[in-house]
Amino acid sequence: MDNILFSRRRAKRFAQLLDEANGGRRHHVRSRVDGQLAPLVAVGQRLSVDPPAPEVDPEFRTGLRAMLLATAERDGMGTTPATAEPSVARPAATTARGSLLPAATARRARARGAILIGIAAGAVAVSGISAASENAVPGDALYGMKRSTERAQLALASSDISRGQLFLDFARTRLGEAAELRGDAIGYSAVLDDMDADTRQGIRLLTAAALQRAEPSSLDTVNAFVASQHKAVSRLLDGANRADRERTRRSLALLDTIRERSDALRDAIACGLPAPAGSDSLGPAPTTCPGDR
The missing domain is CATH 1.20.58 (Methane Monooxygenase Hydroxylase; Chain G, domain 1)
Structure with a gap:
């Protein structure tokens, strides 16, 4: 437990030092681990100013891109259906039962949906999908995914x-x-x-x-x-x-x-x-x- 607590404090202090190095608010506190974290902070600051170009295995990018394009074509992503699907009439008993669902259940469902959306956005930001779409340009099938990844990164920024x-x-x-x-x-x-x-x-x-x-x-x-x-x-x-x-x-x-x-x-x-x-x-x-x- 002590090691876990120390690791959390160390990570929190590293985040503070990195934010200060990049122009963030000064916290005016010192920690005994500051000296150990200083080299990591210097590296983080250099990466924020001049980030290195990502290097991805060309075979991995090509294979993942082909898989994503095939999935998009199979599932009809990016296309609009010609006609709307006809609505199916629900039995009266099902309708009545659905109308009796408490508001709390609906709120919990929305909350779970929001959590899943957040998890999905975070996964997109760090997954191989980013690598597959990084060279996409306007007009490419994966360009929308590339821009969605950028929006997810902005949402996760601290x-x-x-x-x-x-x-x-x-x-x-x-x-x-x-x-x-x-x-x-x-x-x-x-x-x-x-x-x-x-x-x-x-x-x-x-x-x-x-x-x-x-x-x-x-x-x-x-x-x-x-x-x-x-x-x-x-x-x-x-x-x-x-x-x-x-x-x-x-x-x-x-x-x-x-x-x-x-x-x-x-x-x-x-x-x-x-x-x-x-x-x-x-x-x-x-x-x-x-x-x-």
Whole structure:
């Protein structure tokens, strides 16, 4: 029992230290295991800023993808039935008995359903289905499953900072999809629209956290993302047609605006002016420091 309790406390303390390292609220407490956990926290912080690309066995991905597509075709997933199934009349005794079910039973049934949905969402986030759909692009049979996995990850995130980092990861994913759709004017533009939307969502959460806590650590994540993403988006210009180039430059302009916002927020925090002047799609708009007026 003591070992179990110690392991739980150790895990809880590790979660606190990792959240603080990523810009979360300071807990202002110390533990005797902090020194042991410090190397793990450093690794976790590096992974959050620059996550490694997943490596999945190609044979496993191919086999699982084929199985899922066959299951979808067999069960008619993603298709709408031509006609609705006729309703079957229930016997009068069954109807009467069903109407007498107490409300508590119905509530328990809904609760069990909610629990099952939560378990299913968590399983999707960590299952091989994610590996099978990770290379899917809009129009593929597994693309909807890929986006559902992302929504499940957001639902399981523990804080706004974690959700913000996830949105930036999704923006990187959309960038990879855009590279596969160059030349398809409609598909390419739509994916970049999604990429920019994910970027704004993530930046809004991270900048709000930085200003709320008066700590610029979340802005370090923002700046690292902007630097790497700007280089990757710029590569889309190579060999692109006119329409794709114009659309790509809009995404580059958004990244430039984000970097300016991040620098302005950092200056506001440094001069002790955390109160925002307003808010927009990128989160809080900082006030101007007295020396800059």
